[in-house]
Amino acid sequence: MEHGKSWYKLDNVAKLFPSSARGGDTRVFRLMCELNEPVDERTLQEALDAVIADFPHLKCVLRKGLFWYYLDYRDIRAIVSNENLNACSALYYGGRKNLLFRVNFFGNRINLEMFHVLADGTGAFIFFKALITKYLSLRHNFLITDAVTETASAYGMGSDAFDRFYEPKKFKRKAKKERIRNAYHIKGTTDDNLLPHLVEGTVSVKSFIDIAHKYNTTVGILATSVYIAAVIDEMTLQEQSRPIVVSVPVNLRNYFKSETARNFFGVIRVTYDARSCDGELSTIIKAVKQSFDFQLSKDRIAQTMNNYSALEHNLAIKMVPLWIKDFSMGRYNRLIARGVTSTMSNLGTVGMPEPASSYIVKFGAFMTAPFEQVSIVSFKDRMVIGEVSSFVNHEVMLHFYRRLTELGLSVEIATNDNDN
Numbered sequence: 001m002e003h004g005k006s007w008y009k010l011d012n013v014a015k016l017f018p019s020s021a022r023g024g025d026t027r028v029f030r031l032m033c034e035l036n037e038p039v040d041e042r043t044l045q046e047a048l049d050a051v052i053a054d055f056p057h058l059k060c061v062l063r064k065g066l067f068w069y070y071l072d073y074r075d076i077r078a079i080v081s082n083e084n085l086n087a088c089s090a091l092y093y094g095g096r097k098n099l100l101f102r103v104n105f106f107g108n109r110i111n112l113e114m115f116h117v118l119a120d121g122t123g124a125f126i127f128f129k130a131l132i133t134k135y136l137s138l139r140h141n142f143l144i145t146d147a148v149t150e151t152a153s154a155y156g157m158g159s160d161a162f163d164r165f166y167e168p169k170k171f172k173r174k175a176k177k178e179r180i181r182n183a184y185h186i187k188g189t190t191d192d193n194l195l196p197h198l199v200e201g202t203v204s205v206k207s208f209i210d211i212a213h214k215y216n217t218t219v220g221i222l223a224t225s226v227y228i229a230a231v232i233d234e235m236t237l238q239e240q241s242r243p244i245v246v247s248v249p250v251n252l253r254n255y256f257k258s259e260t261a262r263n264f265f266g267v268i269r270v271t272y273d274a275r276s277c278d279g280e281l282s283t284i285i286k287a288v289k290q291s292f293d294f295q296l297s298k299d300r301i302a303q304t305m306n307n308y309s310a311l312e313h314n315l316a317i318k319m320v321p322l323w324i325k326d327f328s329m330g331r332y333n334r335l336i337a338r339g340v341t342s343t344m345s346n347l348g349t350v351g352m353p354e355p356a357s358s359y360i361v362k363f364g365a366f367m368t369a370p371f372e373q374v375s376i377v378s379f380k381d382r383m384v385i386g387e388v389s390s391f392v393n394h395e396v397m398l399h400f401y402r403r404l405t406e407l408g409l410s411v412e413i414a415t416n417d418n419d420n
Contacts, residue, residue, distance in 0.1 A: 007072045008057070012162035013263040014117040018062065018069050018092065019326040020333040020370075024194035024390035026090040027116045029367035029375075031128045032109055032384075036361050039105040040139060045080040047135035048103055052078060055127050057158035057262065058118060061097040067322055071117070078103060083111065087416055088196040088368050088388060091115040103131070108361070110135070116263070121347045121365055121375065122251050123261040126157065129352060136356040144353075157261035165256045167306055180339040183245035184235060184274075186372055188391035198366050199394050201385045201401050202412040205349075205378045211407050215285050220346040221292055223376055223385070224248065224270055225284040226407075227344055230399035232274045240274040247343040248292075255301050266304050268295040269340070281403075333370075342372040342396075349378040372396065392417065 021027040052058065059078075060071035076099050083106040091100050092115050100115040112128045119127070137144045191197060212222040224246055231244050250266045258264055270291045277283060294300075320328075350363045357380075364384035365375040372389045374397075387397050394415070401411045 007060075007063075007070050008158075009068060009070050009160070010117055011160045011263045013120075013265065015068065016329055016333065017116045019329040021090065021092055021115075024191070024196055024368065025370045026088055026092075026196070026368050028088045028091050028113055029116060029121060029124070029365065030088050030198075031112045031114075031121070031124055032364040032366070033111075033128070033132050034361040034364075035108045035110070035136075035359055037359065038108055039110055041080060041082070041105065043139045044103070044105060044110065044135050047131055047138055048078055048080055051127070051130045051134050054130065055157065055261065058101055058127065059099065060118070062092055062100060062115075062117060063097075064094075064322055067320070068325075069117075069322070072097075074099075080104065082106065086195045087111075087198050088113060088366060092117070119261055120249070120251075120263045120265045121345065121367065122253065122265070123157075123263065125347065125350065126261040129350065132360070133353060133356045136359050140355070140359065142355050157259055159258070159260050160262065161252065161256065161258040161260040161264040162305065164258070165305065167302075180335060182242060183271075183339050183341045184231070184239055184242040186231065186234070186342065186389075186391075186396055188389070188393045188395065191390050191392050194390045196366075196368055196388050196390065197392060197394070198416045199387045199397050200364060200366075200414045201397070201404075202362065202414075203383050203385065203404060203409045205381045205383045207409050208383055211409070215282060217285050217289055219376070219378075220248070220344075221285060221288050223346060223374075224344045225281060225288045226403050227342070227374060227396075227400055228270075228272050228284050228288065229277075229281055230396050230403055231341060232277055233399040233403075234396050235274055243341075244272045244274055245339055245341045246270045246272075247340050249343070249345045250296065250301065251348075252301070252305060255298055256305075266301060268292070337370040340371060342374065343367075343369050344374050344376075346376045352379070374400075 017027045056073065059076060060073050063070055063072045074097065078099055081104045083104040091102065100118050102113045104111050110132065112124060114124050133144060208219060212219050215222060228244050228246060248268050248270060250268055252264045252266055270288055272284065272287055345367065347365055352360060360379065362382040362384055363377045363379045364386050365377045366386045366388045367373045367375050368388050372387055374385060374387045377384050401413060404411050
Protein backbone atom coordinates (compact mmCIF):
# COMPACT_ATOMS: atom_id res chain seq x y z
CA MET A 1 0.00 0.00 0.00
CA GLU A 2 1.29 3.46 -0.84
CA HIS A 3 1.91 5.84 2.02
CA GLY A 4 -1.02 8.24 2.24
CA LYS A 5 -3.53 5.79 0.78
CA SER A 6 -6.46 5.48 3.16
CA TRP A 7 -7.94 2.18 1.96
CA TYR A 8 -7.47 -0.69 -0.43
CA LYS A 9 -9.33 -3.77 -1.57
CA LEU A 10 -8.78 -7.27 -0.27
CA ASP A 11 -6.60 -9.53 -2.36
CA ASN A 12 -8.25 -12.37 -4.25
CA VAL A 13 -7.88 -15.09 -1.60
CA ALA A 14 -8.68 -12.77 1.33
CA LYS A 15 -12.20 -12.20 0.01
CA LEU A 16 -13.15 -15.70 1.20
CA PHE A 17 -12.11 -15.29 4.84
CA PRO A 18 -14.60 -12.83 6.41
CA SER A 19 -17.60 -14.96 5.45
CA SER A 20 -15.97 -18.21 6.64
CA ALA A 21 -14.66 -17.12 10.05
CA ARG A 22 -17.01 -18.96 12.38
CA GLY A 23 -16.75 -20.88 15.65
CA GLY A 24 -13.39 -22.58 16.09
CA ASP A 25 -12.34 -21.58 12.58
CA THR A 26 -11.42 -17.99 13.42
CA ARG A 27 -9.20 -17.72 10.30
CA VAL A 28 -6.51 -16.51 12.70
CA PHE A 29 -3.03 -18.01 12.56
CA ARG A 30 -0.16 -17.82 15.01
CA LEU A 31 3.55 -17.50 14.33
CA MET A 32 5.77 -18.29 17.31
CA CYS A 33 9.40 -17.54 18.11
CA GLU A 34 11.01 -19.18 21.12
CA LEU A 35 14.07 -17.41 22.51
CA ASN A 36 16.74 -18.73 24.87
CA GLU A 37 15.83 -16.03 27.40
CA PRO A 38 12.67 -14.41 28.86
CA VAL A 39 10.94 -11.76 26.76
CA ASP A 40 11.13 -8.13 27.90
CA GLU A 41 7.78 -6.40 27.34
CA ARG A 42 9.07 -2.84 27.14
CA THR A 43 11.68 -3.70 24.51
CA LEU A 44 9.17 -5.70 22.48
CA GLN A 45 6.79 -2.72 22.43
CA GLU A 46 9.62 -0.44 21.32
CA ALA A 47 10.49 -2.86 18.52
CA LEU A 48 6.87 -3.12 17.37
CA ASP A 49 6.50 0.67 17.31
CA ALA A 50 9.62 0.93 15.14
CA VAL A 51 8.92 -1.92 12.70
CA ILE A 52 5.21 -1.33 12.03
CA ALA A 53 6.04 1.89 10.17
CA ASP A 54 7.43 -0.23 7.31
CA PHE A 55 4.21 -2.29 7.12
CA PRO A 56 1.39 0.25 6.77
CA HIS A 57 -0.92 -2.35 5.21
CA LEU A 58 -1.13 -4.02 8.64
CA LYS A 59 -2.55 -0.91 10.32
CA CYS A 60 -6.01 -1.42 8.88
CA VAL A 61 -9.49 -2.36 10.03
CA LEU A 62 -11.95 -4.43 8.00
CA ARG A 63 -14.97 -2.57 6.63
CA LYS A 64 -18.01 -3.56 4.59
CA GLY A 65 -18.68 -1.89 1.29
CA LEU A 66 -21.70 -2.30 -0.97
CA PHE A 67 -20.04 -4.98 -3.11
CA TRP A 68 -16.85 -6.05 -1.28
CA TYR A 69 -15.08 -5.87 2.05
CA TYR A 70 -12.15 -3.47 2.10
CA LEU A 71 -9.28 -2.53 4.42
CA ASP A 72 -9.42 0.95 5.93
CA TYR A 73 -6.14 2.45 7.18
CA ARG A 74 -6.29 3.68 10.77
CA ASP A 75 -3.49 5.14 12.86
CA ILE A 76 -4.13 2.78 15.78
CA ARG A 77 -1.19 1.83 17.97
CA ALA A 78 -0.66 -1.92 18.30
CA ILE A 79 -0.05 -2.75 21.97
CA VAL A 80 2.07 -5.69 23.10
CA SER A 81 0.51 -7.81 25.85
CA ASN A 82 1.30 -10.76 28.07
CA GLU A 83 -0.58 -13.72 26.60
CA ASN A 84 -4.01 -13.66 28.23
CA LEU A 85 -6.28 -15.09 25.52
CA ASN A 86 -6.73 -18.54 24.08
CA ALA A 87 -4.40 -19.18 21.17
CA CYS A 88 -5.72 -18.04 17.76
CA SER A 89 -8.69 -16.24 19.34
CA ALA A 90 -10.88 -14.26 16.94
CA LEU A 91 -9.58 -10.92 15.69
CA TYR A 92 -12.43 -9.92 13.41
CA TYR A 93 -15.80 -8.92 14.80
CA GLY A 94 -18.27 -7.37 12.38
CA GLY A 95 -18.68 -3.66 13.02
CA ARG A 96 -15.64 -3.26 15.28
CA LYS A 97 -12.81 -1.04 14.10
CA ASN A 98 -9.85 -2.91 15.57
CA LEU A 99 -6.50 -3.97 14.16
CA LEU A 100 -6.43 -7.44 12.66
CA PHE A 101 -3.24 -8.67 14.31
CA ARG A 102 -1.86 -8.94 17.84
CA VAL A 103 1.59 -9.42 19.37
CA ASN A 104 1.84 -11.14 22.74
CA PHE A 105 4.41 -13.06 24.75
CA PHE A 106 4.69 -15.71 27.42
CA GLY A 107 7.94 -16.70 29.11
CA ASN A 108 10.53 -17.08 26.36
CA ARG A 109 8.00 -16.95 23.51
CA ILE A 110 6.87 -14.14 21.24
CA ASN A 111 3.65 -14.73 19.29
CA LEU A 112 2.23 -12.93 16.27
CA GLU A 113 -1.45 -13.70 15.59
CA MET A 114 -3.08 -12.42 12.42
CA PHE A 115 -6.44 -12.55 10.67
CA HIS A 116 -5.87 -14.22 7.31
CA VAL A 117 -7.24 -11.28 5.29
CA LEU A 118 -3.97 -9.42 5.93
CA ALA A 119 -1.45 -12.04 4.85
CA ASP A 120 -0.57 -15.67 4.39
CA GLY A 121 2.04 -17.39 6.55
CA THR A 122 4.94 -16.47 4.28
CA GLY A 123 3.87 -12.83 4.12
CA ALA A 124 3.38 -12.65 7.88
CA PHE A 125 6.85 -14.09 8.43
CA ILE A 126 8.34 -11.11 6.58
CA PHE A 127 6.91 -8.85 9.29
CA PHE A 128 7.59 -11.29 12.13
CA LYS A 129 11.27 -11.71 11.22
CA ALA A 130 11.70 -7.94 11.08
CA LEU A 131 10.03 -7.62 14.51
CA ILE A 132 12.20 -10.33 16.12
CA THR A 133 15.39 -8.92 14.59
CA LYS A 134 14.57 -5.41 15.81
CA TYR A 135 13.66 -6.67 19.27
CA LEU A 136 16.91 -8.59 19.68
CA SER A 137 19.00 -5.70 18.33
CA LEU A 138 17.48 -3.37 20.93
CA ARG A 139 17.72 -5.94 23.70
CA HIS A 140 21.36 -6.80 23.04
CA ASN A 141 22.57 -3.55 21.47
CA PHE A 142 23.77 -4.76 18.10
CA LEU A 143 23.50 -2.94 14.77
CA ILE A 144 21.10 -3.99 12.03
CA THR A 145 22.72 -3.32 8.66
CA ASP A 146 21.03 -3.09 5.26
CA ALA A 147 22.35 -6.58 4.55
CA VAL A 148 20.13 -8.16 7.19
CA THR A 149 16.89 -6.24 6.70
CA GLU A 150 14.11 -6.77 4.19
CA THR A 151 14.82 -4.88 0.96
CA ALA A 152 11.24 -4.73 -0.28
CA SER A 153 9.49 -1.37 -0.29
CA ALA A 154 6.34 -0.70 1.71
CA TYR A 155 4.53 -0.49 -1.63
CA GLY A 156 5.92 -3.86 -2.77
CA MET A 157 5.02 -5.58 0.49
CA GLY A 158 1.51 -4.13 0.44
CA SER A 159 0.82 -4.88 -3.23
CA ASP A 160 -1.83 -7.32 -4.52
CA ALA A 161 0.20 -9.93 -6.39
CA PHE A 162 -2.91 -11.72 -7.69
CA ASP A 163 -3.95 -8.55 -9.48
CA ARG A 164 -0.44 -7.89 -10.76
CA PHE A 165 0.04 -11.30 -12.39
CA TYR A 166 -3.50 -11.90 -13.64
CA GLU A 167 -3.61 -12.70 -17.38
CA PRO A 168 -7.20 -12.95 -18.67
CA LYS A 169 -6.08 -14.82 -21.81
CA LYS A 170 -4.80 -17.70 -19.66
CA PHE A 171 -8.12 -18.19 -17.88
CA LYS A 172 -9.64 -21.52 -18.88
CA ARG A 173 -13.16 -22.57 -18.04
CA LYS A 174 -13.53 -26.15 -16.95
CA ALA A 175 -15.20 -28.20 -19.62
CA LYS A 176 -17.20 -30.07 -17.04
CA LYS A 177 -18.08 -29.07 -13.52
CA GLU A 178 -16.36 -31.38 -11.06
CA ARG A 179 -18.50 -33.00 -8.41
CA ILE A 180 -16.98 -32.63 -4.96
CA ARG A 181 -16.81 -36.09 -3.43
CA ASN A 182 -17.17 -36.28 0.35
CA ALA A 183 -13.75 -36.93 1.85
CA TYR A 184 -12.97 -38.81 5.04
CA HIS A 185 -13.35 -36.49 8.04
CA ILE A 186 -11.31 -36.92 11.18
CA LYS A 187 -13.41 -37.62 14.25
CA GLY A 188 -12.81 -36.57 17.83
CA THR A 189 -14.23 -34.96 20.94
CA THR A 190 -14.86 -31.29 20.18
CA ASP A 191 -14.15 -28.55 22.71
CA ASP A 192 -17.42 -27.32 24.23
CA ASN A 193 -16.49 -23.73 23.38
CA LEU A 194 -14.85 -24.59 20.03
CA LEU A 195 -11.53 -23.26 21.33
CA PRO A 196 -8.44 -24.04 19.24
CA HIS A 197 -6.21 -26.79 20.65
CA LEU A 198 -2.56 -26.68 19.62
CA VAL A 199 -0.15 -29.60 19.41
CA GLU A 200 3.53 -28.95 18.77
CA GLY A 201 6.03 -31.62 17.79
CA THR A 202 9.72 -30.77 17.34
CA VAL A 203 12.17 -32.96 15.41
CA SER A 204 15.64 -32.63 13.93
CA VAL A 205 15.67 -30.97 10.50
CA LYS A 206 18.77 -32.90 9.45
CA SER A 207 17.31 -36.25 10.50
CA PHE A 208 14.03 -35.52 8.72
CA ILE A 209 15.84 -34.56 5.52
CA ASP A 210 18.00 -37.69 5.75
CA ILE A 211 14.84 -39.82 5.88
CA ALA A 212 13.36 -37.90 2.94
CA HIS A 213 16.54 -38.59 0.95
CA LYS A 214 16.36 -42.26 1.92
CA TYR A 215 12.95 -42.38 0.20
CA ASN A 216 14.24 -40.19 -2.65
CA THR A 217 11.70 -37.48 -1.94
CA THR A 218 11.23 -34.02 -0.41
CA VAL A 219 10.30 -32.80 3.07
CA GLY A 220 6.82 -31.73 1.92
CA ILE A 221 6.03 -35.03 0.20
CA LEU A 222 7.37 -37.10 3.10
CA ALA A 223 5.38 -35.12 5.68
CA THR A 224 2.18 -35.40 3.63
CA SER A 225 2.72 -39.13 3.12
CA VAL A 226 3.37 -39.84 6.81
CA TYR A 227 0.26 -37.83 7.68
CA ILE A 228 -1.86 -39.85 5.24
CA ALA A 229 -0.49 -43.03 6.84
CA ALA A 230 -1.45 -41.64 10.27
CA VAL A 231 -5.00 -40.97 9.06
CA ILE A 232 -5.25 -44.54 7.75
CA ASP A 233 -4.15 -45.76 11.20
CA GLU A 234 -7.28 -44.14 12.63
CA MET A 235 -9.78 -45.29 9.97
CA THR A 236 -12.05 -48.30 10.22
CA LEU A 237 -12.28 -50.63 7.21
CA GLN A 238 -15.71 -49.20 6.42
CA GLU A 239 -14.40 -45.63 6.53
CA GLN A 240 -11.67 -46.48 4.02
CA SER A 241 -14.25 -46.27 1.25
CA ARG A 242 -13.95 -42.49 1.48
CA PRO A 243 -10.86 -40.79 0.05
CA ILE A 244 -8.28 -39.03 2.18
CA VAL A 245 -7.89 -35.53 0.72
CA VAL A 246 -5.03 -33.37 1.99
CA SER A 247 -5.10 -29.71 0.95
CA VAL A 248 -1.58 -28.34 0.42
CA PRO A 249 -1.05 -24.55 0.18
CA VAL A 250 1.51 -23.51 -2.43
CA ASN A 251 3.59 -20.34 -2.08
CA LEU A 252 3.09 -18.57 -5.42
CA ARG A 253 6.16 -16.40 -4.77
CA ASN A 254 8.17 -19.46 -5.84
CA TYR A 255 6.59 -19.19 -9.30
CA PHE A 256 6.02 -15.44 -9.72
CA LYS A 257 8.56 -12.83 -8.61
CA SER A 258 6.79 -10.87 -5.89
CA GLU A 259 7.75 -9.08 -2.68
CA THR A 260 4.20 -8.97 -1.36
CA ALA A 261 3.66 -9.52 2.36
CA ARG A 262 -0.05 -10.11 1.74
CA ASN A 263 -1.77 -13.32 0.61
CA PHE A 264 -0.24 -14.95 -2.43
CA PHE A 265 -0.80 -18.68 -2.38
CA GLY A 266 -2.67 -21.37 -4.25
CA VAL A 267 -3.82 -24.81 -3.17
CA ILE A 268 -3.31 -28.30 -4.55
CA ARG A 269 -5.20 -31.37 -3.35
CA VAL A 270 -3.63 -34.73 -2.76
CA THR A 271 -6.24 -37.49 -2.92
CA TYR A 272 -5.44 -40.97 -1.66
CA ASP A 273 -7.53 -44.14 -1.60
CA ALA A 274 -6.76 -45.90 1.70
CA ARG A 275 -7.86 -49.21 0.22
CA SER A 276 -4.90 -49.15 -2.18
CA CYS A 277 -2.35 -48.97 0.64
CA ASP A 278 -0.28 -52.13 1.11
CA GLY A 279 1.07 -50.98 4.47
CA GLU A 280 4.31 -49.58 3.03
CA LEU A 281 5.12 -45.89 3.37
CA SER A 282 6.93 -46.00 0.03
CA THR A 283 3.62 -46.83 -1.69
CA ILE A 284 1.99 -43.70 -0.29
CA ILE A 285 5.04 -41.59 -1.12
CA LYS A 286 4.90 -42.71 -4.76
CA ALA A 287 1.24 -41.68 -5.08
CA VAL A 288 1.77 -38.35 -3.31
CA LYS A 289 4.81 -37.53 -5.47
CA GLN A 290 2.82 -38.16 -8.64
CA SER A 291 0.10 -35.82 -7.41
CA PHE A 292 2.62 -33.09 -6.49
CA ASP A 293 4.46 -33.37 -9.81
CA PHE A 294 1.27 -33.19 -11.86
CA GLN A 295 -0.25 -30.22 -10.03
CA LEU A 296 2.91 -28.18 -9.50
CA SER A 297 3.95 -27.68 -13.10
CA LYS A 298 4.36 -23.97 -13.83
CA ASP A 299 1.62 -23.99 -16.48
CA ARG A 300 -0.91 -25.57 -14.14
CA ILE A 301 0.02 -23.18 -11.31
CA ALA A 302 -0.39 -20.20 -13.65
CA GLN A 303 -3.74 -21.52 -14.85
CA THR A 304 -4.95 -22.06 -11.29
CA MET A 305 -3.94 -18.53 -10.25
CA ASN A 306 -5.67 -17.02 -13.27
CA ASN A 307 -8.81 -19.04 -12.57
CA TYR A 308 -8.85 -17.65 -9.00
CA SER A 309 -8.46 -14.09 -10.26
CA ALA A 310 -10.98 -14.45 -13.10
CA LEU A 311 -13.83 -14.73 -10.59
CA GLU A 312 -12.87 -11.41 -9.04
CA HIS A 313 -12.72 -9.72 -12.44
CA ASN A 314 -16.07 -11.11 -13.57
CA LEU A 315 -18.38 -8.09 -13.99
CA ALA A 316 -21.52 -10.03 -13.03
CA ILE A 317 -19.94 -11.16 -9.76
CA LYS A 318 -18.59 -7.67 -9.07
CA MET A 319 -22.10 -6.20 -9.16
CA VAL A 320 -23.64 -8.70 -6.71
CA PRO A 321 -24.31 -7.03 -3.31
CA LEU A 322 -22.01 -8.05 -0.45
CA TRP A 323 -24.69 -9.74 1.66
CA ILE A 324 -25.43 -12.12 -1.21
CA LYS A 325 -21.69 -12.74 -1.74
CA ASP A 326 -21.34 -13.51 1.98
CA PHE A 327 -24.15 -16.03 1.84
CA SER A 328 -22.84 -17.64 -1.35
CA MET A 329 -19.22 -17.77 -0.21
CA GLY A 330 -20.28 -19.23 3.13
CA ARG A 331 -22.10 -22.04 1.32
CA TYR A 332 -19.15 -22.49 -1.04
CA ASN A 333 -16.69 -22.81 1.86
CA ARG A 334 -18.88 -25.40 3.57
CA LEU A 335 -19.11 -27.33 0.30
CA ILE A 336 -15.34 -27.25 -0.16
CA ALA A 337 -14.81 -28.39 3.44
CA ARG A 338 -16.84 -31.52 2.72
CA GLY A 339 -14.22 -32.57 0.20
CA VAL A 340 -11.15 -32.06 2.44
CA THR A 341 -9.75 -34.22 5.22
CA SER A 342 -7.06 -31.83 6.46
CA THR A 343 -4.41 -29.34 5.40
CA MET A 344 -0.62 -29.75 5.35
CA SER A 345 1.31 -26.49 5.00
CA ASN A 346 5.11 -26.43 4.77
CA LEU A 347 6.33 -22.86 5.33
CA GLY A 348 9.92 -23.89 4.79
CA THR A 349 13.08 -22.69 6.51
CA VAL A 350 13.25 -19.39 8.39
CA GLY A 351 16.55 -17.60 7.91
CA MET A 352 17.68 -15.03 10.48
CA PRO A 353 20.77 -12.83 10.53
CA GLU A 354 23.57 -13.07 13.06
CA PRO A 355 23.85 -12.23 15.85
CA ALA A 356 20.02 -12.35 16.23
CA SER A 357 20.00 -16.02 15.25
CA SER A 358 22.08 -17.01 18.27
CA TYR A 359 19.29 -15.95 20.68
CA ILE A 360 16.56 -17.97 18.92
CA VAL A 361 15.67 -21.59 19.74
CA LYS A 362 12.94 -22.25 17.16
CA PHE A 363 10.01 -20.91 15.16
CA GLY A 364 6.56 -22.43 14.74
CA ALA A 365 3.23 -21.82 13.02
CA PHE A 366 -0.33 -22.77 13.91
CA MET A 367 -3.28 -22.07 11.60
CA THR A 368 -6.97 -22.58 12.27
CA ALA A 369 -9.20 -24.30 9.71
CA PRO A 370 -12.59 -26.07 9.60
CA PHE A 371 -10.61 -29.33 10.04
CA GLU A 372 -7.15 -30.30 11.24
CA GLN A 373 -4.43 -28.08 9.87
CA VAL A 374 -0.77 -29.05 10.14
CA SER A 375 1.97 -26.44 9.64
CA ILE A 376 5.71 -27.08 9.34
CA VAL A 377 8.44 -24.51 10.03
CA SER A 378 12.19 -25.16 10.16
CA PHE A 379 14.92 -23.14 11.85
CA LYS A 380 18.52 -24.36 12.14
CA ASP A 381 18.13 -28.01 13.20
CA ARG A 382 14.66 -27.70 14.73
CA MET A 383 11.57 -28.48 12.70
CA VAL A 384 8.27 -27.65 14.42
CA ILE A 385 5.23 -29.57 13.20
CA GLY A 386 2.22 -27.79 14.67
CA GLU A 387 -1.46 -28.76 14.45
CA VAL A 388 -4.60 -26.82 15.31
CA SER A 389 -8.15 -28.09 15.66
CA SER A 390 -11.12 -27.86 18.01
CA PHE A 391 -10.58 -31.46 19.12
CA VAL A 392 -9.55 -32.07 22.72
CA ASN A 393 -7.98 -35.38 21.67
CA HIS A 394 -5.27 -35.68 19.04
CA GLU A 395 -5.36 -39.28 17.84
CA VAL A 396 -4.23 -38.68 14.26
CA MET A 397 -1.36 -36.44 15.35
CA LEU A 398 -0.27 -39.01 17.91
CA HIS A 399 -0.24 -41.61 15.12
CA PHE A 400 1.77 -39.13 13.05
CA TYR A 401 4.37 -38.58 15.76
CA ARG A 402 4.56 -42.33 16.48
CA ARG A 403 5.28 -42.99 12.82
CA LEU A 404 8.05 -40.38 12.86
CA THR A 405 9.51 -42.16 15.89
CA GLU A 406 9.36 -45.48 14.04
CA LEU A 407 11.34 -43.83 11.23
CA GLY A 408 14.09 -43.09 13.75
CA LEU A 409 13.23 -39.51 14.74
CA SER A 410 13.20 -38.21 18.30
CA VAL A 411 10.02 -36.16 18.82
CA GLU A 412 9.41 -33.56 21.56
CA ILE A 413 5.65 -33.00 22.02
CA ALA A 414 3.89 -30.08 23.72
CA THR A 415 0.25 -28.92 23.80
CA ASN A 416 -1.83 -26.03 25.13
CA ASP A 417 -4.61 -28.37 26.34
CA ASN A 418 -4.10 -27.41 29.97
CA ASP A 419 -4.67 -23.77 29.08
CA ASN A 420 -8.27 -24.29 27.98
